Amino acid sequence: MFCPNCGTKNNEDAGFCVNCGTSLVVETVSDSKEQSQESADSMIPVTPVDSVTSVDSTTSQIPATPVEPVSPATPVEPVSPATPVEPVSPVSPVEPVSPVYRPRKPLPKKVIGIIAVIAVIVVALIVFIVVGKKSENYEALATKYFIAEQTCKWDTVFDSIDIPDGEFLTKELLSKAQANTSAQVISNYSVSKQNDIYKNILSKDKELADGEISKDVYIEYRIKGESSNTTDTIGVIKLQEKNLLFFDKYKISPDNLVKSNFTIIVAKGAKVNIDGIEVSSKYLKESTSSKASSYSVAKDTYVIDYLFEGDYTIKVTQENMQDYEEEVTIDMDDDSYTYTDAKIDSTVSDKLASTGQDTMKTIYDAVVARKDFSTISSLFVNDTKIQSEAKSTYAYFMDEQITAAGIGLKKVSWTSIKGTVSQDSVGSDGVPSVTITVKGAYSATLTSTYSTTPTDRTGTITSYFYYEYVNGAWSLYDMDLSEIY
Numbered sequence: 001m002f003c004p005n006c007g008t009k010n011n012e013d014a015g016f017c018v019n020c021g022t023s024l025v026v027e028t029v030s031d032s033k034e035q036s037q038e039s040a041d042s043m044i045p046v047t048p049v050d051s052v053t054s055v056d057s058t059t060s061q062i063p064a065t066p067v068e069p070v071s072p073a074t075p076v077e078p079v080s081p082a083t084p085v086e087p088v089s090p091v092s093p094v095e096p097v098s099p100v101y102r103p104r105k106p107l108p109k110k111v112i113g114i115i116a117v118i119a120v121i122v123v124a125l126i127v128f129i130v131v132g133k134k135s136e137n138y139e140a141l142a143t144k145y146f147i148a149e150q151t152c153k154w155d156t157v158f159d160s161i162d163i164p165d166g167e168f169l170t171k172e173l174l175s176k177a178q179a180n181t182s183a184q185v186i187s188n189y190s191v192s193k194q195n196d197i198y199k200n201i202l203s204k205d206k207e208l209a210d211g212e213i214s215k216d217v218y219i220e221y222r223i224k225g226e227s228s229n230t231t232d233t234i235g236v237i238k239l240q241e242k243n244l245l246f247f248d249k250y251k252i253s254p255d256n257l258v259k260s261n262f263t264i265i266v267a268k269g270a271k272v273n274i275d276g277i278e279v280s281s282k283y284l285k286e287s288t289s290s291k292a293s294s295y296s297v298a299k300d301t302y303v304i305d306y307l308f309e310g311d312y313t314i315k316v317t318q319e320n321m322q323d324y325e326e327e328v329t330i331d332m333d334d335d336s337y338t339y340t341d342a343k344i345d346s347t348v349s350d351k352l353a354s355t356g357q358d359t360m361k362t363i364y365d366a367v368v369a370r371k372d373f374s375t376i377s378s379l380f381v382n383d384t385k386i387q388s389e390a391k392s393t394y395a396y397f398m399d400e401q402i403t404a405a406g407i408g409l410k411k412v413s414w415t416s417i418k419g420t421v422s423q424d425s426v427g428s429d430g431v432p433s434v435t436i437t438v439k440g441a442y443s444a445t446l447t448s449t450y451s452t453t454p455t456d457r458t459g460t461i462t463s464y465f466y467y468e469y470v471n472g473a474w475s476l477y478d479m480d481l482s483e484i485y
Contacts, residue, residue, distance in 0.1 A: 142219070142234040150221075151184070154171070157174065163258060173308055192217070193216060263335060270316050273314070321343060321348075353421050357418070359465050367402065382475070383477075408447065409444060459485075
């Protein structure tokens with residue numbers, strides 16, 4: 001490509017003349033303009049020039065307009081080369097922008113609190129209804145009780161039954177009382193109900209109960225290994241109190257578990273203990289007085305209002321007596337327990353044997369010295385009747401042993417003496433009294449109506465002394481003395 005300004009040859013794709021700097025794009029643009037003009041002229045019909053100059057003679061000749069010669073182009077001063085443009089630094093690629101996470105605005109604490117309260121109320125209401133309805137299902141309660149009783153789950157049995165408060169009606173005592181009961185293996189059972197049971201035994205009312213306050217549940221079952229079915233009737237009592245203020249509440253009637261008014265008879269002053277619990281004086285209903293006789297003893301009668309049926313350890317303790325302990329089974333056919341046959345404690349027995357020996361010496365010495373009964377009356381029970389009888393016995397013996405004339409026993413000494421204690425038995429009432437048998441070998445001096453000369457005698461006699469425990473002390477209530485000849 002030649003520069004239109006200076007005529008310098010340039011590359012075909014050069015934008016400027018390398019010599020004068022003239023833009024070479026103009027030419028191209030001019031050419032484009034000329035091409036566009038040519039395109040426009042090609043669309044208008046043009047009469048050929050020859051036709052114009054050689055017009056038909058019949059037509060008027062139009063002389064051609066003379067064209068003025070083009071003046072030569074004024075030379076263009078060379079253009080200074082364009083200042084090179086500094087290259088633009090490449091733009092660093094823009095990192096992709098992650099979408100911005102905008103957290104939701106938290107709910108106000110007040111709103112959260114309200115929602116929590118509503119949720120708690122809804123849950124509580126559901127639980128309230130479920131628990132309340134469960135308490136009204138007395139058939140399910142009877143079934144639960146039946147299964148617990150058959151499998152010896154006594155804690156569950158206790159929680160199901162309708163019993164009053166009492167120190168002998170505790171969960172622990174029920175478990176102990178039924179400790180020897182064997183669990184049953186049930187192959188199958190069925191449950192049905194009816195509303196005509198008897199009232200709770202604790203109410204002592206044996207009339208048919210109103211179906212509104214009590215129900216009857218029949219459970220037919222087969223014990224594994226048996227050839228026939230068994231049917232249990234379980235009484236259910238509707239309580240006056242409501243469960244959760246609105247729902248009916250039921251308990252099982254304890255007719256086959258509770259024994260009422262169980263009587264315990266012991267010797268007067270004895271203490272009764274049932275499975276480690278002392279039967280206190282509040283259960284003492286009757287106390288007989290002791291009689292001034294060797295044929296009876298005082299008794300105490302205790303009545304326990306309610307006691308579970310089953311096996312117990314009853315222990316009876318009494319001052320001066322051996323402790324007595326017995327395993328007792330109480331069921332519907334047992335109404336009472338009696339123990340009055342207390343045994344003298346061995347330590348007490350030894351002391352009484354020694355006391356009897358001393359008593360024998362004291363009484364025979366009093367006879368030899370011709371002492372009045374008043375000097376020995378303190379050995380006897382402080383009772384008018386006993387004192388009177390003892391005085392008569394002493395006087396009669398003195399008359400037999402020594403005459404008014406002074407003939408008789410002058411002196412006595414004991415070469416050996418031994419007391420033996422035996423406990424008296426007075427029917428089924430027991431014996432708070434003992435007999436002390438004293439056997440003594442003596443050496444004595446006597447006179448007689450046949451000879452006033454004293455004679456020495458030796459021999460053995462046996463006397464009997466009867467004691468009972470009165471007012472905290474063992475005292476004589478009778479004696480049987482043997483004469484020395």
